[in-house]
Every structure is written in structure tokens, then in C-alpha cells.
Amino acid sequence: MSKSIHSAKKAEITMRLAEFEMPPMQDALIVGRRAPIGPEAARRMVDILSPGQYEIIKVDHPVIEALVVRKALFNMLPHEKLVALLLDEGEKVANEPTIVKAQVNIVLQVSKSIDL
Amino acid sequence: MMRKVSEIMIKDYITIDSLWGIRRIQDIAEETGVECFPVTDNGRIIGVLTRNDLIKAHPNRIALDAMSGAVKYIEHDESIWKAKEALDAKDTDMLLVTRENEVVGVITRQALNYELGKHVDLLTCLNKSDYIYYKAVELLRQGSEISIVFFDVNNFGYINKELGHAIGDKILKEIALLLKENTPDEAYLCRYGGDEFVLLIACCAEDCKAFAEKLIRTIKDHEFSQNTTVNVSAGIAGGRRRGSRKTDISKTVSDLINIASLASTRAKMETNNLVLGFCGFIDEIAI
Numbered sequence: 001m002s003k004s005i006h007s008a009k010k011a012e013i014t015m016r017l018a019e020f021e022m023p024p025m026q027d028a029l030i031v032g033r034r035a036p037i038g039p040e041a042a043r044r045m046v047d048i049l050s051p052g053q054y055e056i057i058k059v060d061h062p063v064i065e066a067l068v069v070r071k072a073l074f075n076m077l078p079h080e081k082l083v084a085l086l087l088d089e090g091e092k093v094a095n096e097p098t099i100v101k102a103q104v105n106i107v108l109q110v111s112k113s114i115d116l
Numbered sequence: 117m118m119r120k121v122s123e124i125m126i127k128d129y130i131t132i133d134s135l136w137g138i139r140r141i142q143d144i145a146e147e148t149g150v151e152c153f154p155v156t157d158n159g160r161i162i163g164v165l166t167r168n169d170l171i172k173a174h175p176n177r178i179a180l181d182a183m184s185g186a187v188k189y190i191e192h193d194e195s196i197w198k199a200k201e202a203l204d205a206k207d208t209d210m211l212l213v214t215r216e217n218e219v220v221g222v223i224t225r226q227a228l229n230y231e232l233g234k235h236v237d238l239l240t241c242l243n244k245s246d247y248i249y250y251k252a253v254e255l256l257r258q259g260s261e262i263s264i265v266f267f268d269v270n271n272f273g274y275i276n277k278e279l280g281h282a283i284g285d286k287i288l289k290e291i292a293l294l295l296k297e298n299t300p301d302e303a304y305l306c307r308y309g310g311d312e313f314v315l316l317i318a319c320c321a322e323d324c325k326a327f328a329e330k331l332i333r334t335i336k337d338h339e340f341s342q343n344t345t346v347n348v349s350a351g352i353a354g355g356r357r358r359g360s361r362k363t364d365i366s367k368t369v370s371d372l373i374n375i376a377s378l379a380s381t382r383a384k385m386e387t388n389n390l391v392l393g394f395c396g397f398i399d400e401i402a403i
Contacts, residue, residue: 034172035177036174036177038177038180039181040180041177041178041180097174
């Protein structure tokens with residue numbers, strides 16, 4: 001009695017399509033001291049993708065080497081306050097080899113009263 | 117007399133592009149044995165990538181994000197001691213050597229330390245004469261008054277012959293230590309030759325006479341190995357340059373050391389073992 005052996009290889013493909021974020025880094029990057037991409041490489045990358053829109057801020061921090069921040073945010077919040085905020089929150093999640101992407105939504109609430 | 121930067125600089129240095137990855141540069145370092153690289157951007161040197169940078173940086177990083185060394189320049193005709201001071205002060209491992217504002221080579225800490233090792237006396241651990249020449253020239257350039265005290269051990273040949281060279285060496289080490297311990301911070305000491313030591317002080321020859329006398333006495337009063345009686349003679353020469361005169365400073369220093377040396381020979385005949393050879397405007401010296 002003859003035996004026949006069947007073998008087959010199949011590939012299942014799953015695709016997930018989404019729109020490419022422009023720029024891919026959103027509002028800020030927190031670059032660790034031993035991250036695979038350093039601040040200069042990040043600056044050149046964003047300068048090509050979004051010329052003139054981001055600023056590199058090198059910081060004196062044991063873990064974080066630099067912040068790459070969307071310049072438009074500084075129109076809404078003073079420079080030093082935003083940097084302090086990003087460092088304060090960033091150091092809780094970032095470590096030396098990582099790059100953390102941060103989304104920063106700023107909503108200004110203004111309330112004024114005027115004489116009638 | 118003084119070893120210059122141009123004599124030990126590396127002319128065929130390897131530059132790396134600022135956008136090259138660290139992994140690629142590590143491969144080059146491994147292949148060539150080079151540990152420090154100037155980093156260029158559009159052909160212009162913008163920084164220095166050191167061995168430490170190569171060890172610490174993530175291999176995916178570009179040179180621009182890994183380099184820590186700043187670009188520091190030194191003129192080709194400067195002394196190697198000047199290069200050492202520049203490297204120590206500027207926290208970098210490499211200096212770019214320039215001639216007429218053009219980079220003609222590099223000098224690394226590794227190469228410099230190798231060279232400087234040749235200028236340290238192995239017996240006494242004191243610098244050799246090259247260092248004194250450098251410091252003397254530097255002080256004169258700054259307009260300072262300098263004095264050279266040339267010490268010579270009396271009858272050292274006799275000590276060597278009577279007690280042997282090993283004891284002779286031990287005595288030289290003890291003398292070096294005594295001189296070192298009694299030399300103020302602002303003075304510079306070297307072993308000039310066999311049993312000769314030179315002290316460079318930034319003051320006039322008259323003022324350092326008392327200091328030389330004290331050193332002669334300190335050595336005389338010291339109990340040396342095997343209760344050997346050791347005396348030294350000293351010759352002094354010193355002064356300052358006239359600001360307006362353009363003279364070869366290296367030659368002036370050389371002349372000054374020569375006068376002090378001859379004075380130390382004469383001092384052997386004196387009861388106090390000390391002779392002041394010259395004191396005045398040293399660019400008028402003619403030997």
C-alpha cells in the first residue's frame with residue numbers, strides 16, 4: 001500500500017495602512033544620551049521633512065541629551081517653561097538608549113472682563 | 117634644542133565625514149589602529165571624534181552626534197610642551213597643526229605622550245632639559261625676568277668610583293628629591309645631564325642667590341646613603357630682555373644656561389660653592 005505525504009507552505013498577509021504622519025515625530029522628541037539617533041541626526045531628518053519647524057535644545061541632564069521641539073509651541077508657552085515641563089515629565093519615562101515621542105496639546109484659557 | 121610639534125605631527129591623518137555612522141568608523145579604527153579622527157562637514161573640520169566617543173556612542177549614530185572633542189589648533193613651530201598644556205587645558209585628545217592658517221597635520225595625545233616619555237629622566241623622574249628651554253623661552257616672551265641655577269655635584273666621579281655606580285645613582289635620586297621638595301611651585305626643575313640639575317626661577321639672579329644657598333646647605337646637611345658626604349656647587353645667571361630688541365630667544369636661553377654652567381664649575385673653587393655668573397639685560401650676552 002502506497003503512502004502519499006502532502007506538504008504545503010502558505011503565507012498569511014495582514015496589511016495595516018495608515019496615513020504617514022507629517023512630520024512623523026509630532027510635537028517633541030526626547031533624545032536619550034545613548035539613543036541610536038542623536039540630536040543632530042534628528043535635526044537633519046526634521047529639517048528635510050519639515051524645514052525650519054523644529055528646534056534642537058541640548059540639555060544638561062544625566063539621561064536626556066536633547067529635546068527636539070516644534071517651534072510653534074513656543075508661540076504659546078515660554079521657552080524655559082516648556083523645556084522644564086518636557087524634562088520633568090520626560091525623565092519619568094525616558095532612559096539613556098531611548099527616544100520618546102511626545103504629543104503636546106496646549107489650550108489657552110483666557111477670561112477677561114471689560115468695562116461697559 | 118626644543119622639540120617642535122611639526123617634528124612629531126601626523127601628516128597623513130584620516131578624516132571622517134560628519135554623516136558617517138559610528139559602526140563604519142569603528143571598522144576604520146580597527147583596520148588602521150587610529151583612535152582619534154577629525155570630523156569634516158563639506159570639507160571643513162568641525163570637530164574631533166575620540167576613542168572614548170567610539171566606545172560610548174551607539175553604533176547607529178552619526179559622527180556629528182558622537183563627537184565630543186572640540187577643534188583646537190596649534191602652530192607647527194610650537195614646542196611639544198605647549199601642545200601638552202593645550203591638550204590638558206582643553207579637554208580634547210587631538211590638536212590640529214596649522215601653518216599659515218592651513219591644517220598641515222594632527223597631533224594626538226597618544227603620540228604626544230609617547231614623545232614626552234623620552235623627555236623624562238627615568239632615574240630621577242625629573243624632566244630633561246628640553247622642558248626648561250621651553251619654560252624659559254615662554255617666560256621671556258611674557259616679559260618676565262628669569263634666572264637659571266645650575267647645580268653640579270662635587271666629585272661625583274669619585275663617588276661613582278669609590279662606592280660604585282648603583283650608590284651613585286641612589287645619591288642622584290636623593291639629590292633630585294631634595295631639590296624637588298624644596299623647589300617652589302613657580303620654579304621649574306630638570307636633570308640636565310649626569311650629575312647636573314637646572315632650576316629655572318622667574319626672578320632676578322640677585323634674588324635667587326639666597327635660595328640657591330639654602331638648597332646647597334640642604335643637600336650638604338642631608339644624610340645620604342652609606343653616610344656619604346655630598347656637596348653641590350651652583351652657578352647662577354639671569355636677567356631680562358630689553359623689550360625693543362629682536363633676538364633669538366632660544367639662543368639667549370642657551371647662552372644663559374651656558375653661563376650658569378661655567379659659573380658652577382668656578383663655584384667648586386669657592387668656599388660657599390656659589391658663583392653669580394651674570395645678571396642684567398640678557399639679550400646683550402655674547403659668549
